[in-house]
Amino acid sequence: MIDRNLYASPVQASQALITHILEAMDEEPERPFTIALSGGTTPATLFEVWEREYAAYTPWFRIYFYWVDERCVPPDDELSNFGLANRLLLSKIEIPSSHYYRIVGEGVPEEETKQYSSIVKTTVPTVDGVPVFDFVLLGIGEDGHTSSIFPDRQDLLTVGEPYGVSVNPYNKTVRICMTGFPLIEARHTCFLVTGENKCSILKEILDKNKEEVYPASYIWHHARNPQLYASLVS
Numbered sequence: 001m002i003d004r005n006l007y008a009s010p011v012q013a014s015q016a017l018i019t020h021i022l023e024a025m026d027e028e029p030e031r032p033f034t035i036a037l038s039g040g041t042t043p044a045t046l047f048e049v050w051e052r053e054y055a056a057y058t059p060w061f062r063i064y065f066y067w068v069d070e071r072c073v074p075p076d077d078e079l080s081n082f083g084l085a086n087r088l089l090l091s092k093i094e095i096p097s098s099h100y101y102r103i104v105g106e107g108v109p110e111e112e113t114k115q116y117s118s119i120v121k122t123t124v125p126t127v128d129g130v131p132v133f134d135f136v137l138l139g140i141g142e143d144g145h146t147s148s149i150f151p152d153r154q155d156l157l158t159v160g161e162p163y164g165v166s167v168n169p170y171n172k173t174v175r176i177c178m179t180g181f182p183l184i185e186a187r188h189t190c191f192l193v194t195g196e197n198k199c200s201i202l203k204e205i206l207d208k209n210k211e212e213v214y215p216a217s218y219i220w221h222h223a224r225n226p227q228l229y230a231s232l233v234s
């Protein structure tokens, strides 16, 4: 099933996505939930809205946070994806540090990729060896990348390990990224896309004829349960 939702503002798109997560958790009240977060700029509004409007209604003790991708920088670097979530959300809510697993961006990328893949494979339920997250929250770059799978590394969409090393082709910085199978097999693969600048790439990604062109379009068209939360205004 493909679910596309357009909203009047990034705040409303974020509210809808958080509500969706909380409703899914309500439907299965006995179960912990695994949620993989993205970084970049888009989730800042999501984190702020979650903390400001929904913190009191969220059963944090049932949530385990993971990361979709990380830039290979320390957690206090302004580019750190963990750093963003920590500043805007985790440090402000009642969640024990045992409930989030950051990617160690300051580690040796190849070693940390193995280590994080192993953490994910042992703590997230797997089906046929693929970790199945409850929610994977994704963004889309203007070049059609998602996670940190850039268009020149489409091989990362079909590799066996849940995480891989990639390089940002524009500034050559190293990243660690979730690969194709866990992105596709998540119970909910949610794209949060905001801003006028994402309008034209989003149109291409939703186009079935272009499903193999961009990493984001491949994930959108192959995911078991893709959902879009978009607000194409800034």
Ligand SMILES: O=C1O[C@H](COP(=O)(O)O)[C@@H](O)[C@H](O)[C@H]1O
Residues within 6 Å of the ligand: 038, 039, 040, 041, 042, 043, 068, 069, 070, 071, 081, 138, 139, 140, 141, 142, 145, 146, 147, 148
């Ligand atoms: O570099 C990244 O890019 C995408 C999109 O970023 P945004 O700044 O346009 O929101 C993001 O989803 C990914 O997690 C991030 O590392």
